[in-house]
Amino acid sequence: MSMSKMSRLVAVCSSIGLAAGGVAYTAYKGGEPVHARVTCSNQYKFPAGSNYPDILQHRNYMAQVLTPEMYNKLRSRTTPHGCTFDECIQPGVDNPSNPHFKEVGCIAGDEESYEVFSEFFDKVIDERHEGYKPWDKHIKDMDYTKLKGGCLDDKFVLSSRVRTGRAIRGLRLPPSCTRAERREVERVIVEALNTLHGEFKGRYYPLKKMAAEEHQKLVEEGFMFGKPTAPQYVAAGMTRDWPDARGLWANDSKNFLVWINERDHARIISMQKGGNIAQTFMRYCKGVNLLEQEISKKGWDFMWNEHLGYMATSPADLGTGMRAGVHIKIPMLSKDPRFDLFLQAMHLQKRGTGGTDSPIVDDVYDISNSQRLGKSEVELMQVLIKGVEDIIKMEKELIKGGTIDRLLPASVRDLYNKKNKTA
Amino acid sequence: MSMSKMSRLVAVCSSIGLAAGGVAYTAYKGGEPVHARVTCSNQYKFPAGSNYPDILQHRNYMAQVLTPEMYNKLRSRTTPHGCTFDECIQPGVDNPSNPHFKEVGCIAGDEESYEVFSEFFDKVIDERHEGYKPWDKHIKDMDYTKLKGGCLDDKFVLSSRVRTGRAIRGLRLPPSCTRAERREVERVIVEALNTLHGEFKGRYYPLKKMAAEEHQKLVEEGFMFGKPTAPQYVAAGMTRDWPDARGLWANDSKNFLVWINERDHARIISMQKGGNIAQTFMRYCKGVNLLEQEISKKGWDFMWNEHLGYMATSPADLGTGMRAGVHIKIPMLSKDPRFDLFLQAMHLQKRGTGGTDSPIVDDVYDISNSQRLGKSEVELMQVLIKGVEDIIKMEKELIKGGTIDRLLPASVRDLYNKKNKTA
Numbered sequence: 001m002s003m004s005k006m007s008r009l010v011a012v013c014s015s016i017g018l019a020a021g022g023v024a025y026t027a028y029k030g031g032e033p034v035h036a037r038v039t040c041s042n043q044y045k046f047p048a049g050s051n052y053p054d055i056l057q058h059r060n061y062m063a064q065v066l067t068p069e070m071y072n073k074l075r076s077r078t079t080p081h082g083c084t085f086d087e088c089i090q091p092g093v094d095n096p097s098n099p100h101f102k103e104v105g106c107i108a109g110d111e112e113s114y115e116v117f118s119e120f121f122d123k124v125i126d127e128r129h130e131g132y133k134p135w136d137k138h139i140k141d142m143d144y145t146k147l148k149g150g151c152l153d154d155k156f157v158l159s160s161r162v163r164t165g166r167a168i169r170g171l172r173l174p175p176s177c178t179r180a181e182r183r184e185v186e187r188v189i190v191e192a193l194n195t196l197h198g199e200f201k202g203r204y205y206p207l208k209k210m211a212a213e214e215h216q217k218l219v220e221e222g223f224m225f226g227k228p229t230a231p232q233y234v235a236a237g238m239t240r241d242w243p244d245a246r247g248l249w250a251n252d253s254k255n256f257l258v259w260i261n262e263r264d265h266a267r268i269i270s271m272q273k274g275g276n277i278a279q280t281f282m283r284y285c286k287g288v289n290l291l292e293q294e295i296s297k298k299g300w301d302f303m304w305n306e307h308l309g310y311m312a313t314s315p316a317d318l319g320t321g322m323r324a325g326v327h328i329k330i331p332m333l334s335k336d337p338r339f340d341l342f343l344q345a346m347h348l349q350k351r352g353t354g355g356t357d358s359p360i361v362d363d364v365y366d367i368s369n370s371q372r373l374g375k376s377e378v379e380l381m382q383v384l385i386k387g388v389e390d391i392i393k394m395e396k397e398l399i400k401g402g403t404i405d406r407l408l409p410a411s412v413r414d415l416y417n418k419k420n421k422t423a
Numbered sequence: 424m425s426m427s428k429m430s431r432l433v434a435v436c437s438s439i440g441l442a443a444g445g446v447a448y449t450a451y452k453g454g455e456p457v458h459a460r461v462t463c464s465n466q467y468k469f470p471a472g473s474n475y476p477d478i479l480q481h482r483n484y485m486a487q488v489l490t491p492e493m494y495n496k497l498r499s500r501t502t503p504h505g506c507t508f509d510e511c512i513q514p515g516v517d518n519p520s521n522p523h524f525k526e527v528g529c530i531a532g533d534e535e536s537y538e539v540f541s542e543f544f545d546k547v548i549d550e551r552h553e554g555y556k557p558w559d560k561h562i563k564d565m566d567y568t569k570l571k572g573g574c575l576d577d578k579f580v581l582s583s584r585v586r587t588g589r590a591i592r593g594l595r596l597p598p599s600c601t602r603a604e605r606r607e608v609e610r611v612i613v614e615a616l617n618t619l620h621g622e623f624k625g626r627y628y629p630l631k632k633m634a635a636e637e638h639q640k641l642v643e644e645g646f647m648f649g650k651p652t653a654p655q656y657v658a659a660g661m662t663r664d665w666p667d668a669r670g671l672w673a674n675d676s677k678n679f680l681v682w683i684n685e686r687d688h689a690r691i692i693s694m695q696k697g698g699n700i701a702q703t704f705m706r707y708c709k710g711v712n713l714l715e716q717e718i719s720k721k722g723w724d725f726m727w728n729e730h731l732g733y734m735a736t737s738p739a740d741l742g743t744g745m746r747a748g749v750h751i752k753i754p755m756l757s758k759d760p761r762f763d764l765f766l767q768a769m770h771l772q773k774r775g776t777g778g779t780d781s782p783i784v785d786d787v788y789d790i791s792n793s794q795r796l797g798k799s800e801v802e803l804m805q806v807l808i809k810g811v812e813d814i815i816k817m818e819k820e821l822i823k824g825g826t827i828d829r830l831l832p833a834s835v836r837d838l839y840n841k842k843n844k845t846a
Contacts, residue, residue, distance in 0.1 A: 046601070046603035046604070046607070050602075050603040050606060050607075051602045051603035052602075053602060053664065053667070054667050086601070090663060093663075093664055094663060094664065094665065117604050158508040178469070178509070179470035179473075179474045179475070180474035181469070182472060184469070184473075207478070207665070235663070235795060236658060239517070239575050240513060240516075240517060240658070241476065241477075241516055241517065242517065244476070244477050286734070366655075
């Protein structure tokens with residue numbers, strides 16, 4: 001940049017009445033042009049209070065834990081990759097509440113967000129993950145041979161699915177990444193997956209080279225993701241540059257899938273028809289481990305630490321990042337007024353089969369583990385298996401015209417009776 | 424921040440394999456906490472080419488002028504307020520084309536964007552504003568007494584409207600502003616407007632304190648804006664923090680309106696029923712000038728320079744920022760195959776009455792000037808008046824069963840005949 005250009009810039013800067021806090025000339029090597037970065041930003045000339053979001057009516061975890069004092073402390077920090085606290089809370093500021101469930105209302109722009117803004121994220125994690133404390137350690141256990149049971153009755157269970165998210169250390173997460181980083185994520189993961197063989201031999205379907213009809217078909221079959229339209233994803237900036245560097249990697253049997261650059265760097269999915277979730281989990285563990293080995297060979301790591309486990313864009317998906325679930329047809333039990341209390345007591349959650357917020361069609365529910373962090377993969381699978389086995393037992397009993405009173409945990413019966421008394 | 428916290432940060436930074444480019448301790452005065460900003464960002468460790476957007480299929484002005492060489496030069500510059508080139512082009516990267524018209528595909532994050540990224544914006548402005556060059560000077564003329572004519576036939580013209588955008592110098596534009604800046608815009612403009620009297624006496628209706636039904640009613644009556652849903656606004660980040668610091672200021676007669684913090688800091692609108700656009704323009708000039716005087720008294724300025732005139736978020740709205748238009752019912756002329764050629768030749772544009780992209784209802788068109796920059800307000804008004812007068816003449820002729828051949832400019836007849844020959 002010429003000196004005359006430079007003085008024009010400084011002139012502009014001072015003509016608008018801002019003190020030139022500092023003028024830094026940065027000369028980049030390797031062909032990058034020498035340029036000036038004039039740092040007289042007015043971003044912080046307003047006190048923190050004047051920039052505090054209006055979240056009094058908000059109903060998400062972000063709004064629950066954020067205070068003006070905390071905001072004042074965090075808003076001027078920046079992570080090594082340049083992520084700010086305001087970027088982390090923006091989705092929750094823009095989306096006050098969800099009628100179906102309580103959202104976290106925040107995202108991490110990079111791995112370091114969880115550390116640099118820990119005063120905030122520690123509290124969100126504590127609230128969202130049932131009292132998980134900053135000194136707690138996450139346990140990883142993907143030894144599928146330890147699993148007991150898991151061959152669930154195909155008469156009720158239509159399909160089984162285990163998914164997780166993984167992120168590549170050193171590259172920013174989808175809300176904050178550049179196009180170059182997103183493409184690097186795609187390259188690193190797809191190159192690693194393409195080395196796999198046997199049941200994991202597969203290929204990559206980049207979204208950019210996909211015909212609209214082919215994409216639509218893959219979405220309808222449940223293999224592929226569509227462009228996210230949920231306002232919280234859009235507010236987080238996760239749909240930028242769509243469809244650049246997004247795609248589906250699938251093995252030949254299409255029972256091991258990796259979504260590239262949707263809401264996490266990688267969403268890894270093992271799925272199959274019927275109730276053999278033990279087999280689904282075995283394939284999940286093998287595939288995820290193979291991918292981790294392959295990226296390590298090239299010098300890459302997944303984002304991970306012993307407190308938070310595997311790291312994800314959403315604080316809701318930390319730890320195992322694992323959601324193991326079944327699609328199960330339960331026309332009888334689902335109408336029992338104690339069904340929701342039972343799910344809660346068993347650490348399970350229900351959804352429609354079309355994803356979060358989707359309606360229930362044909363009495364088929366997506367039942368999955370509700371916990372992610374502080375419990376191992378094997379533990380969470382065991383919780384799910386026990387829960388679904390109980391659900392099937394109760395459904396059978398109801399079909400026979402019997403009662404499920406003795407099959408429900410005592411705590412659920414008590415809670416239900418107490419609620420009915422007070423009501 | 425304690426030293427142990429600091430070493431944790433540096434540890435994180437080095438553990439992820441990034442060179443710590445520099446660790447800057449920044450101590451803010453005035454109660455702002457001492458904090459560390461670790462600057463080992465990897466934003467530029469990728470070469471520019473790897474971050475270049477995939478815009479080969481795009482059809483907007485941004486994609487037309489952007490080249491990898493230009494991107495390489497601009498992507499690492501930052502404006503004094505911290506706006507980047509990538510922020511400016513993101514709306515056009517995310518929205519390849521609009522079926523109805525060619526969009527600019529870019530925004531300015533602040534006044535200085537037009538200067539710091541001038542290699543890019545100069546070309547967009549040249550293409551969008553019919554060859555307006557970097558050395559051209561914009562002319563301002565809001566002397567409404569110079570206007571000739573402007574009492575248009577009420578039998579055809581249902582309503583008249585003149586609007587512009589204005590921005591407060593020193594505060595970032597809606598795509599990039601903080602909540603504090605947005606609230607400051609609201610404060611500065613509303614305080615100034617509240618000092619007006621006579622026909623400009625009015626009050627402020629902040630969106631946050633408005634009942635949903637009241638808001639809906641104001642939108643339907645054409646006085647107020649709704650939450651922007653157009654993907655290019657969302658991609659530009661202009662809906663962040665909605666409805667914070669947005670609102671409508673209106674005089675008592677509701678014929679002089681100011682939209683606060685929609686897509687510009689202020690959108691100023693003069694409107695009334697019937698065809699007296701001369702009166703609409705007079706009120707527009709008086710009101711806009713009064714507002715400018717009032718903010719000046721407090722030490723504020725509108726963003727303006729002699730090359731670009733008044734500055735706006737969109738490069739399409741530079742100069743006068745003025746769109747003067749009428750709602751006109753022309754069932755006959757609008758069906759003539761030469762109508763669009765006529766509008767183009769007269770520097771006019773048509774829309775539906777519900778805004779850009781809205782459908783035509785009941786043969787009523789919104790006809791307005793298509794130019795903004797390089798011509799004065801009085802000149803643009805004169806162009807509109809002449810065009811609408813011609814439209815009314817032709818419509819009358821067609822109603823009588825006559826022909827409009829001799830009423831059309833020769834250039835339009837020639838162009839139409841040439842097109843039909845080649846077709």
